[in-house]
Amino acid sequence: MNEKCIPIERLRSDTALANPYIFRISELYDLRGIDDVSQPHRLNFSALIYVSKGEGFHYIDHKRHIIRAGTLLTLGKNQVHSFAKERTVDGYVLPFNCTFLSCGKNDPYFDLMIMALGHLNWIDNIGDDIGSLFETMVKEFASTSEFKAEIIRNLLRSIMLKVVVPTFQSEFNPVNQTIGSNDFYRLKNHIETHFYDRPSASDIALALGKSVKQLDKLAKDNSGESVKELVDDRVLLETKRLLAFSQHSISEIATQLRFNEATNMTKFFKRHTDVSPKDFRQLCRMGLHQK
Amino acid sequence: MNEKCIPIERLRSDTALANPYIFRISELYDLRGIDDVSQPHRLNFSALIYVSKGEGFHYIDHKRHIIRAGTLLTLGKNQVHSFAKERTVDGYVLPFNCTFLSCGKNDPYFDLMIMALGHLNWIDNIGDDIGSLFETMVKEFASTSEFKAEIIRNLLRSIMLKVVVPTFQSEFNPVNQTIGSNDFYRLKNHIETHFYDRPSASDIALALGKSVKQLDKLAKDNSGESVKELVDDRVLLETKRLLAFSQHSISEIATQLRFNEATNMTKFFKRHTDVSPKDFRQLCRMGLHQK
Incomplete structure (x- = not known):
């Protein structure tokens, strides 16, 4: 490894x-x-x-x-x-x-x-x-x-x-969580397995045999978020993990997560967290970042 | 009732x-x-x-x-x-x-x-x-x-x-009891549902789609008893229950359990318990019979 x-x-x-x-x-x-x-x-x-x-x-x-x-x-x-x-x-x-x-x-x-x-x-x-x-x-x-x-x-x-x-x-507080919502589990599972490819809502809808509208309703009902937001959340979580715990450079991480350029990842990251990937990594190393 | x-x-x-x-x-x-x-x-x-x-x-x-x-x-x-x-x-x-x-x-x-x-x-x-x-x-x-x-x-x-x-x-101490021995459960269940008809081993084999030999091996492995003994046990248990707790006469009980005559039931009962149905009932009424 x-x-x-x-x-x-x-x-x-x-x-x-x-x-x-x-x-x-x-x-x-x-x-x-x-x-x-x-x-x-x-x-x-x-x-x-x-x-x-x-x-x-x-x-x-x-x-x-x-x-x-x-x-x-x-x-x-x-x-x-x-x-x-x-x-x-x-x-x-x-x-x-x-x-x-x-x-x-x-x-x-x-x-x-x-x-x-x-x-x-x-x-x-x-x-x-x-x-x-x-x-x-x-x-x-x-x-x-x-x-x-x-x-x-x-x-x-x-x-x-x-x-x-x-x-x-x-x-x-899942908005409308129902016991046995297998479809939502399948969606989350699909995102977990494919988030590295950063799929669009319609890619996922195709793979799961649903319409984008159905999938978005499913996602909203169970999590309060859209399919795109769920994918973004998962990509963001992985970015944070890699910044905090791996030794890969920021541009290596951007490549790994299929961003065309490192600046795209930086924009994405700042939009969601208000800090740059570099600052986030620095804060983590100093033990100051808790979230 | x-x-x-x-x-x-x-x-x-x-x-x-x-x-x-x-x-x-x-x-x-x-x-x-x-x-x-x-x-x-x-x-x-x-x-x-x-x-x-x-x-x-x-x-x-x-x-x-x-x-x-x-x-x-x-x-x-x-x-x-x-x-x-x-x-x-x-x-x-x-x-x-x-x-x-x-x-x-x-x-x-x-x-x-x-x-x-x-x-x-x-x-x-x-x-x-x-x-x-x-x-x-x-x-x-x-x-x-x-x-x-x-x-x-x-x-x-x-x-x-x-x-x-x-x-x-x-x-x-079931001799060879295996987890999930569904066949033995089916056999016990069949006896539980049909013991009033006092079925023979071959009646049961026919109903369950097995040979008598297979059924007897199944019964022996799981309980140490033959199919006939299992049926007899269940009939005996019911006879005891009816003698002890119902108000039916002995000949009514014999009819209920499909014995041709009350004397057949008496013989069957004495063979298994060493007491007559009448004495058994009496002992129960006096609170003396424990088994």
């Missing part, structure tokens, strides 16, 4: 797709070393991080989160995160492939859970009930039951539906 | 099929009265009863169970049960339609869970973990979340797979 890129962490074995494992935070620091866990890295899977004691910081994409006993962090696939340089908290890290969450082909809650994981990121003070569900789930990892994976899935789904999805819904 | 029959209790509304409710044991005594809850009645649904305090008795089919804080009772569809005449315990009763347990069409755990419910009936001292999962589930009944039913389903499945199914497996 190009050393300028953001490091990627992958789930280590195929078994992990069906049988997730869990780490103590302290164990992860010990196993991988402070330098490794505190370097921003991209996940090719989802994760929950539950803090059971202490107080400290955690970094997800461009945001520094305060964490303490009772904080639950949610990480979606492709998010960039890092632990703090000093370990001042303990708790658990549960990495899992998102399909592990699903209870079958037509699971009506799957899309919402996946969306919530990648958007919410931080919940403070999850309460004793959820804490004790988490502890019950942690204990299950040590069991030898043939039903272990299914029990963990059911407990994980309970946690997702009791706290993660409702908090996501109340904070992000 | 014929007043001689065992009273049947039905789930009260269609909504209950998708959204179960929960009662406190004390509430049930108050709502329905001691005479009603202590009269043996047949359920057309499944139920869990969890005792959180006190000590007392509960009757399932022909057995008197000692119950106390930490006891979990499981009731399968068509089982006959009754509460004690004096309420000395409290806790919760969760009635549910068995399809509520399923997470979808191809749920590989469904058959095992259903079988465990109807066979196990009594687990003592379920432990703090399961107790706290039960309490979390009880609290969820008071929530207004749109995900309430799904959360309850996931918690209920966790309880079933953590304690009910493994206890069933270890106590009933």
